Amino acid sequence: MTTLFNPLLNGFHPDPSVVAVDGVYYLATSTFEYLPGIPIHRSTDFETWELIGHVATRPGQLAVEEVPTAGGAWAPTIRHHDGVFHLVITDAMGRGMLHFTATDAAGPWSDGDLILTADGSESINGIDPDVAWDAEGTAYITFSGLILSGGDIGKHLGIQQVEVDLERHVAREEPRSLWSGVGGQFPEAPHLYEVDGRWYLMIAEGGTERGHGISIARGDSPRGPFETAPQNPLVSARSTIRPIQNTGHGDLVIGPDGDWLCVLLGVRPRSMTRAFSALGRETFVTPVRWQEDGWPAIDPVLLNPRPGTHVEVDFGRDTALDGEWIGVRALPTAHADLTARPGWLTLRGDGSTLDDPRPVFVGRRQEHLTNATTVTLDASAGVGGLAVRYDERFHVEVEAGGGEVVGRAVVGGLVQEWRAPFGGGILDLHVDSRKPVATGGFPATSDVFHLAATIDGERHELGQVDGRFLSSETAESFTGRVIGVYAVTGEVAVQRWVSDGDDG
Structure with missing residues (x-):
């Protein structure tokens, strides 16, 4: 049986995304203004993880040289489709929303193509993109509509989606609004999954601090409409005494034992009121159970550190x-x-x-x-x-x-x-x-x-x-x-x- 260590990845490794390919797991995380950018870790057992490479290893793949602090590589999604690894991410205050590809997750990865608006004039204005394909091969980019440039900078439009031509990297439509959670601030980190013929839209909301959590909805199409799960949020540490706080921004995968898992970010605060998180946001993991009504339940995140x-x-x-x-x-x-x-x-x-x-x-x-x-x-x-x-x-x-x-x-x-x-x-x-x-x-x-x-x-x-x-x-x-x-x-x-x- 798999031992779930927590943290799964120690230290500054936020916004995890994971994909399974032929029994091997690949995990990507954010790097912001640091280079090389977007590390890729690999595991066959979900216990031991090896850093095998980075997506951004060459000048120009990310325009982080001049981004302000907290800009740069935000929230990747890694997926595998038709024999190719795909990674979408926002280079915040840098190049914009990007799509990278590789035949080997260890690299080399492509230079990164901007995902453009329907008129081809500029990058889609948003963060935390997800990529998913339906049975016909249509690609969907689902993202958090936080405006990062222009006169509306800072405005949040909720969770949005576009059908996109990934060969030309151009949206085929104007962004559409999807389900944006149950009222928490900063709906973000959307991920789409098809499970047993239904499409599930999982997001983070509440902000990436103590109010952070994960919520989910489902529908018959990746385009929606989506029905809200009755037990949202699926996971949150807010107002608890758990040693791992800020849990949210998750991604789902079937683990080595055939059970579903959720990788997500969290922090390990200390002090009298557990107010200070020295290491920042780390990557954690927790089991997921599918219930008879077709909704997933995510277990609380339990601390289980590795040896020093x-x-x-x-x-x-x-x-x-x-x-x-x-x-x-x-x-x-x-x-x-x-x-x-x-x-x-x-x-x-x-x-x-x-x-x-x-x-x-x-x-x-x-x-x-x-x-x-x-x-x-x-x-x-x-x-x-x-x-x-x-x-x-x-x-x-x-x-x-x-x-x-x-x-x-x-x-x-x-x-x-x-x-x-x-x-x-x-x-x-x-x-x-x-x-x-x-x-x-x-x-x-x-x-x-x-x-x-x-x-x-x-x-x-x-x-x-x-x-x-x-x-x-x-x-x-x-x-x-x-x-x-x-x-x-x-x-x-x-x-x-x-x-x-x-x-x-």
Whole structure:
């Protein structure tokens, strides 16, 4: 019997979509302003998942270089039809609504074609597209009608649909309004399924925060009309004490045991009132049961974390960076040089800092609520360090160079720093995310950052930062924590990366 781990994918992996092809499962998630974009994970048992590639691995596939924070790759849907993988997504505030194809989910994927309005003049204005085909092969794009450009930016038109010519990538009609839920805000994440001759329209509503949930309706045609399920919402953690909150934005699939499953997003908040989600939105899974009346029921999402992990990376000339490394609005290969100094990753600063939208930064997702990362860094020819980033307004770092080591917290424009002298050369930098200790009551935050440096064998504690300031609730972010190395000026070289994490 399949063991359902939760999280299914740890760390910043929101908006999951899944498809089964010949007994193999492929899972896609959102990446927003990070590249490479849209990771594809593969599994044969729904327990062990392998990152096999990304959809956006080349410049131009996503126009995230200039998108504002929170823009970029929003909410993919992955499907398989006539021997081809299809992925539709919105490059928000970038290219628009896109359709990618590949014969192998590991890639390479196509450059991405805009899905145009019926007159061919522009991209369809909406988010969270779904693609489905009826028995005659007619393709339908169903989407959330959030306007992202023009004079009506921010206006929401509910769940909409167009029949589309996927060869020409042009809608065959003007958008039609479909069923948009039971009154929750931001109806989004629509998915269409044909089950036993009926069409089911499943959506998220209530917003992607504490009010999030999943609702469903059904009809005799993918075009509707749709009848509302009597038990909506099918799943929601709002007003509960469940350790996984914000559950919603789901996709259905038949699992390895022949039972239906729902993959969906959620968060793992901590603190006295469980108010702060350090890792942002992660991917979870829960069983689905079909009832005698033909409606599905989705079980509450239960916490079942995997054991902790130890990640150790040594950099070599002949070993490329693995797929877990990501960059901000740039591919990691744009910054990371593995050839200039054998056994080291070299970064060259361009004067930008982590306050800038395009820093010289390469990192990996923080996957566990408790985490300790150490890097060995040579700052003799530049200034740079180790950081945890939510975005350009919320980050913490330990920075070396210019005669000192600096621990720094940047919180919405407020800056606090701790300094120690450093004569230059090689040192170890540490950023530890530790579980808070309750003193005279309940813990009042998600975790506590400990910023430190080891110089000549002696560890120097620089400062501590309340982890709530790097949570999705404080930063109001769609992403999550990314831990990485960066350069500000000159050359900074990193020899070794070690990260240990668990969810205790």
